Amino acid sequence: MDHTFQVDLRGIVDLLSHHLYGSPRVYLRELLQNAVDAITARRANEPTAPAVVRIQPPTSTGDGTLRVTDTGVGLTEAQVHELLATIGRSSKRDELGFARHEFLGQFGIGLLSCFLVADEIRVQTRHGDEPTVLWTGYADGRYGIQLAPAGTGRAEQGTTVTLVPRRDADQWFAVPTVTELARLFGSLLPVTVYVDGVETTAGPPPWAATVGGSPAARRDELIRYARETLGFTPFDVVPLSVPEAGLTGAAFVLPAPVNPAARAGHRVYLKRMLLTEGAEGLLPDWAFFAQCVVDASELRPTASREALYEDSLLESTREALGDQLRAWLVRLASTEPHRLGEFLQVHHLGVKALALHDDEMLGLVEQWWPMETNTGQMTLAEFRQRHGIVRYAATIDEFRQLAAVAAAQDLAVVNGGYTYDTEIIERLPNVDRSVLIERLEPTDLTTRFDALDPGVDLALRPFVKAAQQALDRLGCEVVLRAYDPPSLPALYLVSRSAAFHDQLQATRDQADEVWAGVLDALASSGPPERPQLVLNHRNPLVRRVTTLGDPELVGLAVEALYGQALLLGYHPIRPADAALLNSSFLGLLGRAVPGQE
Numbered sequence: 081m082d083h084t085f086q087v088d089l090r091g092i093v094d095l096l097s098h099h100l101y102g103s104p105r106v107y108l109r110e111l112l113q114n115a116v117d118a119i120t121a122r123r124a125n126e127p128t129a130p131a132v133v134r135i136q137p138p139t140s141t142g143d144g145t146l147r148v149t150d151t152g153v154g155l156t157e158a159q160v161h162e163l164l165a166t167i168g169r170s171s172k173r174d175e176l177g178f179a180r181h182e183f184l185g186q187f188g189i190g191l192l193s194c195f196l197v198a199d200e201i202r203v204q205t206r207h208g209d210e211p212t213v214l215w216t217g218y219a220d221g222r223y224g225i226q227l228a229p230a231g232t233g234r235a236e237q238g239t240t241v242t243l244v245p246r247r248d249a250d251q252w253f254a255v256p257t258v259t260e261l262a263r264l265f266g267s268l269l270p271v272t273v274y275v276d277g278v279e280t281t282a283g284p285p286p287w288a289a290t291v292g293g294s295p296a297a298r299r300d301e302l303i304r305y306a307r308e309t310l311g312f313t314p315f316d317v318v319p320l321s322v323p324e325a326g327l328t329g330a331a332f333v334l335p336a337p338v339n340p341a342a343r344a345g346h347r348v349y350l351k352r353m354l355l356t357e358g359a360e361g362l363l364p365d366w367a368f369f370a371q372c373v374v375d376a377s378e379l380r381p382t383a384s385r386e387a388l389y390e391d392s393l394l395e396s397t398r399e400a401l402g403d404q405l406r407a408w409l410v411r412l413a414s415t416e417p418h419r420l421g422e423f424l425q426v427h428h429l430g431v432k433a434l435a436l437h438d439d440e441m442l443g444l445v446e447q448w449w450p451m452e453t454n455t456g457q458m459t460l461a462e463f464r465q466r467h468g469i470v471r472y473a474a475t476i477d478e479f480r481q482l483a484a485v486a487a488a489q490d491l492a493v494v495n496g497g498y499t500y501d502t503e504i505i506e507r508l509p510n511v512d513r514s515v516l517i518e519r520l521e522p523t524d525l526t527t528r529f530d531a532l533d534p535g536v537d538l539a540l541r542p543f544v545k546a547a548q549q550a551l552d553r554l555g556c557e558v559v560l561r562a563y564d565p566p567s568l569p570a571l572y573l574v575s576r577s578a579a580f581h582d583q584l585q586a587t588r589d590q591a592d593e594v595w596a597g598v599l600d601a602l603a604s605s606g607p608p609e610r611p612q613l614v615l616n617h618r619n620p621l622v623r624r625v626t627t628l629g630d631p632e633l634v635g636l637a638v639e640a641l642y643g644q645a646l647l648l649g650y651h652p653i654r655p656a657d658a659a660l661l662n663s664s665f666l667g668l669l670g671r672a673v674p675g676q677e
């Protein structure tokens with residue numbers, strides 16, 4: 081024989097309060113939602129019927145209860161039996177179980193949320209000229225239905241829901257709380273809501289087409305709205321519209337940089353009822369510089385009504401909104417470039433991240449983002465125009481080593497060391513084949529250094545040999561060349577493979593046996609090029625050093641030039657380097673200070 085499931089209402093309420101809803105405050109939202117749906121149902125047949133919801137907190141009912149009265153369609157006795165006595169039954173779904181488009185509710189559980197704050201719910205309702213029906217439900221699952229005794233029926237069509245507060249839930253019924261919740265959830269609803277006689281609804285949303293005025297006036301209105309509701313004055317406002325999602329609204333461009341990973345959520349209304357102040361997934365990740373306020377009729381809520389349901393419509397909406405923000409950026413570039421510059425100053429990281437995948441954004445960065453170069457700040461577009469090829473250093477350290485020397489050689493170099501900059505430069509030729517780029521490494525400079533005159537070179541061989549001896553134990557090769565600027569005595573140049581080898585060595589010194597073996601194998605894959613100390617024969621001091629007769633002084637001077645070149649190029653100082661800097665400094669000082677012990 082068949083049996084019917086039994087439902088333990090206390091268990092269900094516990095489930096709702098602890099696992100579905102984030103806070104008991106949703107009770108007021110559910111009551112408002114039912115009232116609005118009932119009014120919508122009535123006005124479908126009676127377009128001029130009143131659309132009013134009155135909320136009376138305990139202070140005005142005088143009997144400790146809260147009452148919500150609507151001018152909606154009401155329920156017949158049969159409907160009360162069918163709808164209020166069955167959990168999960170809703171009048172807002174069609175025969176196939178799909179949510180009916182015109183209503184906010186759909187699940188048939190909303191009324192139960194009142195048990196989060198009440199022990200008892202009373203519904204007094206009248207449909208058309210039918211008798212008034214009274215339904216009383218208790219948190220333990222009992223309920224009763226009766227017709228209102230003669231003479232006590234409702235004067236008007238509609239419904240009054242009365243909550244008898246639970247003892248520990250008083251705070252949810254205080255006038256300020258109820259007013260705040262009514263404003264929060266319902267300020268944009270298309271009905272008039274009063275709490276304790278005070279209207280809490282504020283008409284249509286400020287971005288709605290029905291709000292008149294010039295575009296500039298509407299923009300001012302939206303900026304005022306952002307200040308009041310979101311707490312900031314936006315950099316700009318972008319109107320949003322996605323007809324397939326029934327979505328309208330505005331994106332407010334944040335006036336200050338934000339951490340892309342910790343972005344604020346969006347304020348989302350569904351059919352003008354607040355869904356959440358912190359929706360995620362409404363915009364693509366890259367658009368973290370904007371915070372939206374939108375109202376949509378077709379996007380779906382999750383059952384808790386506190387988040388958007390992730391489906392294909394949300395996905396296509398996200399794309400469409402992304403396109404609208406992208407179009408705003410492109411428009412700003414062509415009509416208000418200085419504003420775009422200001423925007424980039426604030427949000428360049430996000431835009432650059434986007435430029436790694438998006439051609440239009442790449443163009444934007446190329447045209448408008450000033451980069452550091454050794455000939456001053458300029459955009460990549462300007463750099464190309466002036467210098468043709470985009471030469472760049474891939475790290476900040478490489479740029480520091482290169483900048484001065486390259487400038488003296490008339491070589492313009494971009495610092496590609498900041499976040500995303502090298503990737504952005506390297507993506508340029510993929511989008512425009514006419515762009516030439518070249519990564520410059522410090523060792524590339526040696527090809528631009530002049531060899532010495534053969535006679536001079538020969539004469540200075542003994543000096544180079546002595547210098548080499550002084551630096552042998554540091555694994556560095558000494559070279560003598562002539563280059564600009566003459567003010568620079570020496571350059572320490574490390575090739576990429578040598579830098580890698582140095583890192584490997586440092587790691588190996590700290591690694592345990594197993595890893596040390598692996599690192600050894602890697603290191604032995606090829607002999608590294610040795611770093612070079614390139615002394616500049618055009619530098620007067622270096623010239624004088626080359627003519628010194630005292631081998632000890634030559635050693636000290638070369639060591640000091642080595643140390644200075646390390647510091648100048650921001651190279652890491654190993655313990656052996658530090659010891660050498662120390663001893664050469666003291667040695668030179670000892671020579672410089674006259675007198676006997």
Ligand SMILES: Nc1ncnc2c1ncn2[C@@H]1O[C@H](COP(=O)(O)OP(=O)(O)OP(=O)(O)O)[C@@H](O)[C@H]1O
Nearest residue numbers: 114115118163170171185186187188189190191239
């Ligand atoms: N104020 C009201 N006026 C008329 N009918 C109401 C009212 N409140 C509730 N009802 C009826 O009771 C049913 C159940 O309401 P409930 O709030 O539990 O679910 P729902 O609104 O259908 O869906 P959801 O769970 O999404 O809120 C509704 O479908 C509606 O038919």
